Amino acid sequence: MSRLAKVGIAGALIALAAAVAFLVMSTHGVRLIPGLPSIGAAAPHQVAEDCGPGSPAPPRLRIGVALGGSNIQAKLDTFARAVGTSPTVVEVYRPFGGAFSRALACRISKDGALPLINLSPRRQSIRAIADGQYDAYLAKYARAVKNFRLPVAISFGHEMNGNWYPWGWKRVQPADFKAAWRHIHEVFTRDGAANVIWVWSVSPKGRLSSAQALWWPGPAYVTWVGLDAYYRKPGSTFNTINRCLVSIRQFTDRPVLLTETAVAPGPHAARQVTSLFAGAASHPGVIGFVWFDQNRQERWRLEENPPALKAFRKEVAALHAGLAPTPGPKVTPSAAPASPSAGPSGG
Secondary structure, three states: OOHHHHHHHHHHHHHHHHHHHHHHHHHHOOOOOOOOOOOOOOOHHHHOOOOOOOOOOOOOOEEEEEOOOOOHHHHHHHHHHHHOOOOOEEEEEEEEOEOOOHHHHHHHHHOOOEEEEEEEOOOOOHHHHHOOOOHHHHHHHHHHHHHHOOOEEEEEOOOOOEOOOOOOOOOOOHHHHHHHHHHHHHHHHHOOOOOEEEEEEEOOOEOOEOOHHHHOOOHHHOOEEEEEOOEOOOOOOHHHHHHHHHHHOOOOOOOEEEEEEOEOOOOOHHHHHHHHHHHHHHOOOEEEEEEEOOEEOEEOOHHHOHHHHHHHHHHHHHHHOOOOOOOOOOOOOOOOOOOOOOOOOOO
16 A cells, blocks of 8 residues: 555544544533633533533523522423423522532533522621632532533622622622622632633612622623613513613623513513513623512512413513514613612522
8 A cells, every 4th residue: 555545544534533523522512602611521421411411502582580499490390381481591599608519500401501500608708708718618619510511600699789688788898799709710710610601690779789880890700790670660661671781881791691580560560571571682782581480579470470471471482483572662771760679689
């Protein structure tokens, strides 16, 4: 056999091996999502058998649900049946200091959703976290998330610009919170947890809350901005949320996920749900919303609000059919009804 022929065969074998490797990685790897660094392919026995392939390519509008307490799987199944679709984001609330639950993350990921974990530092000093006193815990948590391999969204101390949580305004200095957020991010980065989507979640500015910009840790430490804003009053429309988005755009262009939202029971509930879908779908930079399906302060559970649920199912069906959401009222940054009032929700 000639030298040239041998070289040709060798080249073909190398190309075949590369193709097989690519196929294996495509089958067992993690699909990428906007704003998330590239994640290496996961071992088949850790992903394909245990937790599924991870969240699929993101839809043009992420529809999520925030659930509290125990029996998350049963609550998730109930919500999915009610609205006619499986959520693509499932938000849960866990205490800072608690272990990463691979089992819970698996249950969420098996349904093709992204786990969004809110870590709430109710008993820990924010300054102590920033000073490294909880580094052993953080490193252990980071390694567990890294070994999970699939994408995990993490939020720390959500609604910190409000005064109702022990980690928030008037109890904690913004400089200390920002230092703690950056330090947590740095520990995870040091331990190789590159599969984390960092979600910095704030509340609208109001009488009980301060300006979001005071708490901003910087673009190097945040993947998505989270906004918790509700339709609390009959006159609320997406204009009330848009005012918050305009404020956020003054200091960052990161993608925005409405990490908590819902419509209170009332005469305009159906129209407000339509407004939520239309506003989220048409607003530049908004990648979706998470419905707060818990009765805290208000009866937010969608399953207990028939007019809102009917409108929600209609909008979901339209999205699945590739149709644009039903047009809502024109969104402008001014002349809005009363702003969504801030206050404690989950966590």
